[in-house]
Amino acid sequence: MLLSPMIKRFFSTGGVHLKQVTFRNLRGKKVSSQQWLARQLTDPYIEKARMMNFRCRSAFKLTEIDDRFRILQPGFNVIDCGAAPGSWTQVAVNRVNANGKKHDDRRGKVISVDRNNFHPIDGAIILGNSDFTSAETQEKIKVYLGQERVDVVLSDMAPNATGIREMDVENILNLCYSTLRFALQVSRTGASLIVKLWQCKESKQLEDDISKYYEDVRVMKPNASRTDSAEIFLMAREFKGVVAP
């Protein structure tokens, strides 16, 4: 079990039940393939994502968090870091009304960045092939923002796994700190931040560092996040604003 019992589950499964699947077709396949297929076939979020036209099951991690904390509101500006294939962007676009589909005058803006290319999403500004940590990408985001401040910064970024745990942890923490530094520059007072990381002893330090700038910081493990995955999310609300020295 990778997760510490200290990390509470905040969400109910909302009535999602595993469907009955016969595994006859898996006979003769490698054990790893059988495990992968069995997981795909029994994962209720994969089916639900297909039905709701989300590009991947990750959409439900963000919807669970937002259903509870309502950080995405019509008219809000959102930066989605590590956005490909785009399911968080799909959720954000709908909730902040960046596509204008809500009967609401307030129209938000979603700027989505990934080092990989990904298909356009109606209502979002897509910056594919862009390393979020580079100064060039961050300047580009600022140009798209113009004079506007950001209400929510999201990072579901994950580095390529090297297989060396210490290095993987260091890499994801670097992505988190890069996101935090950027959020401090562009966010309005009262804004929110979500970053993904892996459970590790350093997560407490990151939580403490984020707490210097945000009133409320929580460790989250949404139901849609697989229990055998070490991923957790830090959600920070009520950005205090940066006081000039």
Ligand SMILES: C[S@@+](CC[C@H](N)C(=O)[O-])C[C@H]1O[C@@H](n2cnc3c(N)ncnc32)[C@H](O)[C@@H]1O
């Ligand atoms: C788990 S996926 C994100 C899934 C996405 N939230 C969704 O719902 O579709 C992680 C993404 O982070 C991206 N990524 C990792 N490091 C990055 C970086 N330095 N800059 C931009 N994207 C990065 C990867 O390319 C990958 O697409």
